[in-house]
Amino acid sequence: MALSEKDIELKIREEAKKALATGEVSCVIGWTTTRFPDKMKPFFAETEAECDELVWNKYCINGTAKYALDDRYPSKKFAIIARGCDSRAINRMLKDKQLLRENLYIIGVVCDGKENPICEECQHKNPLTYDVLIGEPVPEQIDEKRFAEVEAFEKLSPDEKYEYWAKQYDKCIHCYACRNACPACNCVECYADQYRTGWQGKASDRIQNQVYGLTRAFHVGDRCIECGECERVCPMGLPIMRQTRKMLKDINDLFGDYECGMPDDAMPVLGGYTLADPDEFM
Amino acid sequence: MKFKKTDLNEVLKTLAREYTVFAPIVENEEKKFMPWAESKDVEMEGLNTIKPPKDVLFPNVEKMYRYKMGLEGFIEEIFPEDTKRILFGIRPCDMRSIDSMDKVFLTKEYVDSYYAKRRDDATIVAFGCTEAGRTCFCESMGLNPNDAPSADVMMNVSADGEDYVLEARTEKGEELVKKLEGLITDGGEAKKDTKCSLVINKAEDLDKKLAKMFEHPIWDKVTKGCIGCGTCTFVCPTCYCFDIDSENYGAEGCKYRCWDSCMFSDYTRLAGGANPRPTKKERLRNRYMHKLSYFNERYGETLCVGCGRCVEKCPAHLDISEFIEKASAAELGKEDK
Known part of the structure; x- marks a missing residue:
């Protein structure tokens, strides 16, 4: 029988306490309540008592994995409560050599989807990488409509597409929330923070916003794990996943079926080269 | 003083003849303060804008001077244009924010000429909140969601909900109200009973x-x-x-x-x-x-x-x-x- 929400929450607390009790873990990254019933915030349990503040409900939306980057050379392990998407994020960062597996203790939780539109398209409710698993694995759905939105968008004329994105990026406030929430954006120093290079202007205007949007899309294009955090965190409501999905669709068309953040994750397609790669442009 | 809610567009139109009127307008799926035009969709009531109106006085990008090097080189200052502006319908929290920005940009011996120019040219019509967002806690910070003391004109919904009630508080405000002759009538009782959703325990000191x-x-x-x-x-x-x-x-x-x-x-x-x-x-x-x-x-x-x-x-x-x-x-x- 499937575990209830409450059962899972209790198990999370129990596993968190066990992890801390080993003495090898500095903190357990999960979620706790805020004053708003529909907002759960990332939480870092460091003591047994704090483990009882960890919660599990449909509002545990924020990604947990990226916080491990706050300390790239930790003296103790981070324990991470990881849903399918968080486990893909961890695999992403491991593959990008930003984290070491031995510095992580992964408490996997089978996730039934959260109060977040992106979860309807989720293809990995079961964590892919974990040290301990809470919940019975469920059958995964194949999201037939994964690229439907992109396909519809592709039918627009170049002018219509430009008009659409120009309007969207006119709203952008250049806050970099999409970058900072993204597990694929894991560079030690982002190109956009290297102001003296002149690559990215600091002004928030149509040109600089679009330069940033395009660059971000290409930088994460073949490494996106489709967690949708970029779009969720955008204070101005830009449909950012639509760009990454376009990149992923093109990659699927050119290189065959491709998903990121799998345990056996091969080189990102745009980060490596094989003789079989399409090369019509040559 | 008051005018009929249904006359809002007329009021804005009248003001727009002499001023650039920044009003809460819904466009591109976003409510923000932008120059009013007849075709625009104004939303006075409802929740406050996501982006604050500070950019009318302190734009997020402001060109300061341009230059050219070489034999024909020059340096030329770019200064805000002479535009009389009205910030129409900003909330008490945002009015109080402008008071703070005034202190930063205009006091303590240094006057920021760019800000000062825009500020001088601006007349501010504040609007009492009719609805509090779930994260509103201005009362706990010593403000009143129904009243903005430093506004040039304070505007509230009337007790019967039919009118907007105006009170001119400064010379600039009186000048603005004068332009509305024919549209405004005397009297009107303002509704001032909006409460914040959040009340927080803040230590006095x-x-x-x-x-x-x-x-x-x-x-x-x-x-x-x-x-x-x-x-x-x-x-x-x-x-x-x-x-x-x-x-x-x-x-x-x-x-x-x-x-x-x-x-x-x-x-x-x-x-x-x-x-x-x-x-x-x-x-x-x-x-x-x-x-x-x-x-x-x-x-x-x-x-x-x-x-x-x-x-x-x-x-x-x-x-x-x-x-x-x-x-x-x-x-x-x-x-x-």
Whole structure:
């Protein structure tokens, strides 16, 4: 029988306490309540008592994995409560050599989807990488409509597409929330923070916003794990996943079926080269 | 004085003959303050805008001067145009924010000429809230959602809900109201019973207490969830930090200033690469300290007006109102002097 929400929450607390009790873990990254019933915030349990503040409900939306980057050379392990998407994020960062597996203790939780539109398209409710698993694995759905939105968008004329994105990026406030929430954006120093290079202007205007949007899309294009955090965190409501999905669709068309953040994750397609790669442009 | 709600468009049209009128307009799926035109969709009531109206006085990108190098070289200042502006319908929290920005840009011996020009040219019509967002806590910060004392004109919905009631409070305000002759009538009772959704426990002397809490363990806890983006600073009506940079095309270019965020790593990065605020802990501590203590020390008032925008929009659900309560209740340790 499937575990209830409450059962899972209790198990999370129990596993968190066990992890801390080993003495090898500095903190357990999960979620706790805020004053708003529909907002759960990332939480870092460091003591047994704090483990009882960890919660599990449909509002545990924020990604947990990226916080491990706050300390790239930790003296103790981070324990991470990881849903399918968080486990893909961890695999992403491991593959990008930003984290070491031995510095992580992964408490996997089978996730039934959260109060977040992106979860309807989720293809990995079961964590892919974990040290301990809470919940019975469920059958995964194949999201037939994964690229439907992109396909519809592709039918627009170049002018219509430009008009659409120009309007969207006119709203952008250049806050970099999409970058900072993204597990694929894991560079030690982002190109956009290297102001003296002149690559990215600091002004928030149509040109600089679009330069940033395009660059971000290409930088994460073949490494996106489709967690949708970029779009969720955008204070101005830009449909950012639509760009990454376009990149992923093109990659699927050119290189065959491709998903990121799998345990056996091969080189990102745009980060490596094989003789079989399409090369019509040559 | 009052005018019929149904005459709002007429009122704006009349004002727009002589002023550029910035009103809360819904466009491109976003409500924001932008120049009014007949075709625009004005939404006076409902919740406040996501982006504060500060950019009307302090634009997020402002060109300051342009130049050319070489034999035909020149330097030419770019100054805000002579435009009489009206900020129409800003909320009491945003009015109070402008009071704070006035202190920053116009007092303590330095006058920022760009800001001063825009501010001089602006007449502000504040509008009492009719509805509080769930993150609104301005009352706890000493404000009143129904009244903005420093506005040129205060506007409220009438008790019967049919009219907008006006009160001119300054010369600029009286001049504005005069333009509306024929549209306004005497009388009208303002409805002033809107309450904030959040009431928080803030210590009376929090600013002085925080000044002693620089090394307090509270900072380790509250800053952990921060993802280091600039959302809170850009949606904040009182964040006024800017950076100056240049845009060059060959021998020509211009200097501009643009909003900056103390949440970004480069904000305190020194020329040699050292950074006195290396992690989010130091950065967020600075932001909260600035809002709740440093500004009090310099200008005698708190820089957080309780608009709740950052609480609503923070991707990591950090909540300054929660911090205020925690800090108010915190016990000082021996390291806190």
